Amino acid sequence: MRNGPLPPSAHPDSPLLQHWRAEAVRLREAHWGPLEDRAACQAALRGPAQLGPRILARAAWLARHSPLQDCLHQWTLGARWALAALWLATGLAGIAAATAALNPSQGSVNLASALLGLLGLHALTLLIWLISSLPGLQPTTALSRLWLWLTRKIVRGPDAALAAQAFLSLLMRARAWKPAVGLLSHGAWTTAYLGAIPTLIVLLSTRSYTFHWETTLLSPQAFTVFSQWLSSLPRLLGFPSPDYQTVALSMGDTASAAAAIQADWSLWLIGCLLCWGLLPRLLSLAICGVWLRQRIRRLAIDPDLPGWLELRERLLPTHEALGIDKPAPADGPVRTGAQIARTPARHAAVLACELGPDLLWPPAGLPDAIHDLGRCDSREDRQRIRAQIDAAHVLLVCDARLTPDRGTAAWFDELNHACPDLRVLCLGGTTERRQTWQHVLSRQNLQQVPDLNAWLEHIGSSRHD
The missing domain is CATH 3.40.50 (Rossmann fold)
Known part of the structure; x- marks a missing residue:
């Protein structure tokens, strides 16, 4: 226990912290028995005559007068560091993927292989996320498990597992786990493309590459349709859109392809990554951020949960003092506390x-x-x-x-x-x-x-x- 109460915070606690703290106190009492909360209940009774705010006030008092408040703060810092490390790793992975796609050892780039390496896994994971966002499906990703594992490695202590369990339980009950997982996943892919696109620009600006299409079964017309379809969004931003002749010149032997055609293909590749890679992830990241914020704003105390159900009579007593019924006699002596x-x-x-x-x-x-x-x-x-x-x-x-x-x-x-x-x-x-x-x-x-x-x-x- 602390030697004294914490000083009042200059800023009010966020709704997420308030409910996270209340959930942590509830789980702690469920695991290790009720806490001594006479003073906490008295402080809560001075608040609004509603069960939800009084439960939050009781939990705030108990957390601030115990190591739980510091544990939640440390877990928050650890989770942020783990998230930063994860996103940094994905940024480095994006740099490595862009370098491998251009094949710097040969200087010859197969456009189909480059697009598949830079957009294939992204398209697959984005499709999986869209399907998992449907009602009734529970999303889970390797990134979320990795993030939780890193957080556990950074934050250690007897109450670290309690903080994580309370956080996950709160998000699940508020139906905010889907946008939280989406925020983590889309943020990782965003940093990956923020690393890949500048790497492509630097490599294409400092080295000479030749771009070509290779196929055994498909005709140049098939690649023309495919490239035109991919150019639909980049064209709106001013990126070049290759025609049939450009695709034909890039099939097989590329020695006859002019330098201007190679420049168009390099800009086209950058435009595809920007429009089909980075922008969808940024849009999805924004959607998940707004979605998560709305879920958090709707957080509410469920009084029927075990641990909170028992607090109803103590925080909303049936018999409460109704104040002064009538003034005391004016001529009576005033008694001191002694x-x-x-x-x-x-x-x-x-x-x-x-x-x-x-x-x-x-x-x-x-x-x-x-x-x-x-x-x-x-x-x-x-x-x-x-x-x-x-x-x-x-x-x-x-x-x-x-x-x-x-x-x-x-x-x-x-x-x-x-x-x-x-x-x-x-x-x-x-x-x-x-x-x-x-x-x-x-x-x-x-x-x-x-x-x-x-x-x-x-x-x-x-x-x-």
Whole structure:
């Protein structure tokens, strides 16, 4: 746990971070049990009287007062670094593909092979993505698995897997996994073409290449139709469109082809990569970005999910304070907090707080008139005790061999506000441990009693007064 609360952020958290944080808290409680959230629920109850915002506020308080907030931040940074490394690798792959397509060792370029190498896999993966975007199909790509694997290698720690699981669960429930995978895939292909096209321009500007078509079965007319079809989009941007004569001159022996024809083919190849490679990926990237943003804006808390269903009564209590019913009498004395704490109690009770099994309970010599609240060892015990305490003299018996933590201090503070007269009896423990308990109790403004008889005498004197 932190030594103190985090300072308030200068910028409000994004909806994605808010729901991601809430999902991480939900999964953590589902795996390792409920967290101590009394203060978190109190902070959430000060917000809007709606379950969704209160769940988000509770999760924000719990995350900021635990290592979970830092874990989500580290996972975000790790995921960004993994994405940058992945896109850098695809950019280098695009450079290598463009270099291999021009075959620099021979200086002769087969246009059909070059187009197949630079656009074939791209066209196939784009078609697969379009099919997987249909309703009812679940997209998954090697790039997304590689990205998650790289992120796991970068971000390590006990809560790293929890952050990843919460992120994926949130995207799946919001139906945002398809655009997220598309954003990853199209971004990778975009960087690949951003590396391939400049490489082609540099190589074609500094070396001499000859372009030709080679075929055994097809005629020059077939290549003419194919090249004209591919030229439909580049022609709109001013790239040359080869005709039948140009294709015929580029078949077989290319020695007779003029230098101007070779320049036209080089520009045509660049135009094809730009119009059929880069631009479709940029358009798909923009579509996935808008699609993902819309899904994230529609994120909402599902109150029926396990973990959130149990919070309904605590965050939306059936009985809430309705404010001031009528003004207090003007002539009555104003009571201070100390005077309120000494309001006479209706009965007395004893309570064991995480008492060791070797310590006897209830204590020997306990009168029959003293109510035994039993042992308080779990969250369910605390809920039971909250319902049973009714303005009583309470003796809280603690095991001084244990070290009081923040949860214990918060529980003491809650009991101190609920009981008019709360005293503490510490059993066992070394002198150093007892001094630690004394320090914690003094900060809580709680008084200790040396033994049970001293507390019984205190109760008798209070009732006599």
